[in-house]
Amino acid sequence: MQKRSLVALALLATLTACQKKAEGQTVAVVNNEEITASELNAELANANTPDTADKKAITNRVLQGLIERRILAEQARKDGIDKSPEFIARQRRMNEELLIGMLASRSMDTSKLPSDAEIAAFQAKQPQAFANREVWKLDQLQYDTPQDKAITARIAATKTLAELASVLSAARIPFQRASNQLVTSAIPAELYPQLARLQGGEPFIVPAGAKSVASSIVSREPAPLSGPQARTEAVNAIRRLNSTNALQQRLKELKASAKIEYKEGFAPPPGAAPAVPAKQ
Structure with a gap:
């Protein structure tokens, strides 16, 4: 009887220990x-x-x-x-x-801080994010991206959002109007000169999957970035870029030494671009 009581007590203690408390x-x-x-x-x-x-x-x-x-x-x-x-x-x-x-x-986190010369050179190559930074107010049209090449060509030839709306209406493609704003620091450096040269009201189109967004610049408000804030932004951007490049180089080396076997018909063609191209 005493033995049974001891077993019961041991079992109760085990169950109690398993019950977690807040x-x-x-x-x-x-x-x-x-x-x-x-x-x-x-x-x-x-x-x-x-x-x-x-x-x-x-x-x-x-x-x-x-x-x-x-x-x-x-x-x-x-x-x-x-x-x-x-x-x-x-x-x-x-x-x-x-x-x-x-x-x-x-x-x-482990990358070294860029030098003053590297920071100055980076800011000079990215004027849209620093000295020439602006806030653009935009008028926009969002619509389903057409598959018909003839319609796509007519859209590309439009010079205003009004013309674009007419083309879309004629093609029976529904669209929605919107207003938005864009800070030029978000524009890639290689694309910025092209957009900055656009005449007033001339649209630029950005595909986004099955949708496309056409925008025209209504106004441009200067918002230059300088001083300590600009330096901080530049340092962070340089470190992100260096980290990305280092990671891509490491991926290239690891992939070269990895054993990869493809089922027939699934191997990439000779000379195919990498899945994630290294950023320059």
């Missing part, structure tokens, strides 16, 4: 799964809340979101979704993208 670094327990303070802080950091916000209310809301996510994820696992081929493929892609992003961040 204490210490654990801010909540959902079906015996912990949510830690570090997890909550990471979620709060990604929330981008303003400094004037009610911190306690934001924390409570974010924590509830974490709890609800855990509950739904647990149900998805019970339904076997985590064993499906689609989930496994998407999870692998997300993990790979996270690893690559952290590899790039580590490369940037």
Whole structure:
């Protein structure tokens, strides 16, 4: 009888030890799964809340979101979704993208700071982001990208958004009008001179998958970037560029030494461009 009591007590102690509690670094327990303070802080950091916000209310809301996510994820696992081929493929892609992003961040963090001469040269090559930085107000038309080459040619020949709207209407392609603004620092250096020379009202078109967006510049407001802020922007941009180039060079070397076997018909043609070209 005494032996049975000891076994029962041992079993009770084991069960009690397995029951996690919301204490210490654990801010909540959902079906015996912990949510830690570090997890909550990471979620709060990604929330981008303003400094004037009610911190306690934001924390409570974010924590509830974490709890609800855990509950739904647990149900998805019970339904076997985590064993499906689609989930496994998407999870692998997300993990790979996270690893690559952290590899790039580590490369940037360990890169040396550029010299004053490198910073000055970079700013001179990127006038749209520094000395000549402007804010452009835009009128825009968004429409489904046509597949008919004749319609595409007529669109390319238009000189105003009004002409473009007429071409789209004649081709029975629906479109939406919008107003927007563009800071020229977002424009690639190689494209900026072409856009800067556009005459008033002349549209430029940017394909975006199945959609295209045509924009015309309504006004240009100077917003030059100089001094310490310009230096900080330049340093960060140079380090990102150097990190990208270093990562691409490393990828080239790793790919050259990797053992890659293709099923017949899946190998790239000789001389094919890399999947992610190195940035210059």
